[in-house]
Amino acid sequence: MNEDTKVLRDYLLFTVPHVTVLAGALLGVLLLLGVKLNVALGIFTIFYGFMLLILALVIREHFSKLLWYRLAVTFFVGLVLMGLLLLFYGE
Template sequence: MTMDDERVLLNYYAMTVPNVTVLAGSILGLLFLLRVDLKLALGAFSTFYGLSLTIIHLIVREQFGRLRLYRLVFLFSVSLILMGLILVASRFM
């Protein structure tokens, strides 16, 4: 892997992540407008956002899977899913 691969990965993230962020933020806003419980809304947002980012990462895994940046951001996405599921589960306990 070269420095060019990291630049391409950063450009890919710059073009895709903002779109996913706006979509997930819109869903969070709708949940707030519907007066959904805070833990449930944040859990749903975190789960949806993490799942969307994970899908974006899986699309380019074959090309960038060896880069440290890719692994760190992928780990962050999976942790968002886990935190969201924990929030949703804690709402029902």
């Protein structure tokens, strides 16, 4: 594993848990407010994917050539799209 891949791994290991806790708190609040489950999960997934995508865009300059970075960005965009599907078609 080269040095850039290790730095990317460490960056994701130290930032993704913070975003996960924030998105989980949003999901909890939505469920406590009585929002429908599909709507709450859609909002959660959009928010989680969007926040992870912001993290990825912050480090784009340094890691855009790495395959793992591209895979992660693809997964984050997929989360946002899945959230949109849940929000609009999950009845």
